[in-house]
Amino acid sequence: MALKNLSLRSRIFIAMILLVLLASVLIGAVTIHQYNEEAREYHADRLERKEAAIRRSIDLVIDETFFPVITEKLPVIFREEIFNIANIHGLQINLYDLDGQLLKSSKAALQNNKVDVCLDAEILNQLSNTAEHRYVFENKINGKVFQSSYSFITDKKFKNIAILNIPYLEDDDIFNRELNEFLLRLGYAYLVMILAAIVLAYFVSKYITQSLRSISDKLNEIRLEKRNKKIEIESSGAEIETLVKSYNSMIDELEESAVQLATSEREQAWREMAKQVAHEIKNPLTPMRLSVQSFQRRFNPADVDIHIKVSEFSNTLIQQIDTMSSIASAFSNFAKMPAQQNEQLNIVHVVKLALDIFNENYINFEPESDELIAKFDRTQLIRVVTNLVKNGIQAIQERETERPQINVRVFSSEDFINITVEDNGSGITEENKIKVFEPKFTTKTSGMGLGLAMVKNIVETYKGRITFTSEYGKGTIFTVAFPKQ
The missing domain is CATH 3.30.565.10 (Histidine kinase-like ATPase, C-terminal domain)
Structure with a gap:
């Protein structure tokens, strides 16, 4: 309701500012989403690359070992090598047997708690049932995102002998710093853009509504009893020009109608006035006629009261004549415009x-x-x-x-x-x-x-x-x- 009460200029101004603000919010949201997607893809690709490199290192150890390449010998084969590989790639490495029991880990604390470390049946099922025989599990611990990849380790004959697990921490500090810096620069840019938009919206709304204001002022000045001026606006749009032409055409029609109306009203007024005057004059004429006829019938020169009757008859006529005179004076005073003698x-x-x-x-x-x-x-x-x-x-x-x-x-x-x-x-x-x-x-x-x-x-x-x-x-x-x- 409050928006409807605003002027067109205010609504245009507010709409342009809201449009810029909405654009800035949308672009900020899209930027954040894009950074999150890129971070997710980056971590997924990095984990996959690290896993491939670790597998190559493991395959190299298996190729060079003198021990039989079986599940039971893997703790011996990787007794020292698992720590070297983990140090080289900077990631923790865990080896499980095919039943999900921990064989060897580069993390000593985990190695000492073998009883508590065992793979879930769901992980074993997912690993066995996928075409790539690879499963990545994601979970959050203390607000940090961890990914764990699981894949099979094979011997020289490509027989599965163990399960390789690589826990991976998604470190987004670099991405968050870059995102914050980018959003800060984007905020400065949009602050300048909003200020520019405010100035631009002010002048654009003023330019758009200037012609409409001129038309509105002219419409408010329209009077039927005076000559109204037409609108002359230069450099206006097609819509405004059409509106101006319609207004000017209306002014021409209004003047014609005003002239016709004035003429009609004037003629009607004088006709009504003439009827009223005729009616008022007839009122005293009727008793005058009756008085004259009565006097003719009753006139007797020998009557002793003849002088009194003539006097009464004269007074009656004089009264009626005075009435007609007052009617004529009233009409004359009304019809005559007063002279401005200031x-x-x-x-x-x-x-x-x-x-x-x-x-x-x-x-x-x-x-x-x-x-x-x-x-x-x-x-x-x-x-x-x-x-x-x-x-x-x-x-x-x-x-x-x-x-x-x-x-x-x-x-x-x-x-x-x-x-x-x-x-x-x-x-x-x-x-x-x-x-x-x-x-x-x-x-x-x-x-x-x-x-x-x-x-x-x-x-x-x-x-x-x-x-x-x-x-x-x-x-x-x-x-x-x-x-x-």
């Missing part, structure tokens, strides 16, 4: 002015300090604050809470000025949260739902952002943040 403002002072138009006594203003300076348009800032506060007042009226409260705070954080408007109104449901800033969306029984959309439009024009948190039935907090400069 001027140095005391944000605390401007927000306080915006709040002074409200008569509600539950609106609390909590500035961080008396003066927070930033560049903004005074009119647009007032419009932002008043819309957010109006939205909070309407939310409180919907909930009909016993202790209504709206807290407006102004404070700074790093390079931003923050304005928060918190209410304990009805809150926003989960399904409506994604629609809050959409034009024409509203949960109110009146209005066009353009207030928050207009606020978002103004804030983003000044490179700011607006966010909110809300819990249904408990209240909402809107936060506006825009740069100081």
Whole structure:
């Protein structure tokens, strides 16, 4: 799991280092195995050569002896010669009769313990049953490896008269010293190789992943609302080049799709807006029409209350006309992009002015300090604050809470000025949260739902952002943040 979380560059780097380490371990293991095999072959060949030389010496003694060449006379024949032969070849020599009893040995201690020295039946069987009539037995004593070869001694007529045994100690000190020296030199060589591999792996992994990093950075920068740059990478492999071509082709298709989508969304938005405006305008027209028709039917110039009725009729029309006028103004304000008239403002002072138009006594203003300076348009800032506060007042009226409260705070954080408007109104449901800033969306029984959309439009024009948190039935907090400069 941890390996999956590593970057491609780290995995390439680790893989190359592990490959070199694995190669060094394998070569070391093969070297040790090869040395052991060579040592084993060397001892086997050396024992065979020594045995052949000793047999020649024994045959020479047998040829020159004046005693009868029989098993019983061998201790006499080799009474002194066995020591000479052993000294010449540097090995112990033991002579056994055909039943496995010791006849003569170049080792005095063994000669004095004839009762305890007797060949096993297995050795006699192996010696008799092999085609070469030769048997080599290997055993370990005190951590040292001994080989014992057994073969027949024949007379001049090639008749078996005795068994020759040559114990042989495998002395690996020379091989071990050579092996240790070779492994030490190999270790130094691989230490240098590992250091070189680390440097090489660093640059190779960097070279391989550099193109992928460029592509990754470009992918992270992709935005539907802006023009995305294509990737231009030189000296890249065929796979990377294919990936770059696919990315550039995707950018072209994305731009085409973005243009089509923007056009489609813009047309759809204006169509929906036109429907909404038409619907809102029809609402006051219907009572106006009914009022005019009713006035026509009931109009009587001789009526003594005619002036009162005309006044009521006029007031009704004026109210409906004002409603249509407010609809037109809201639509106009939303459609018109705010001009960026950046001027140095005391944000605390401007927000306080915006709040002074409200008569509600539950609106609390909590500035961080008396003066927070930033560049903004005074009119647009007032419009932002008043819309957010109006939205909070309407939310409180919907909930009909016993202790209504709206807290407006102004404070700074790093390079931003923050304005928060918190209410304990009805809150926003989960399904409506994604629609809050959409034009024409509203949960109110009146209005066009353009207030928050207009606020978002103004804030983003000044490179700011607006966010909110809300819990249904408990209240909402809107936060506006825009740069100081």
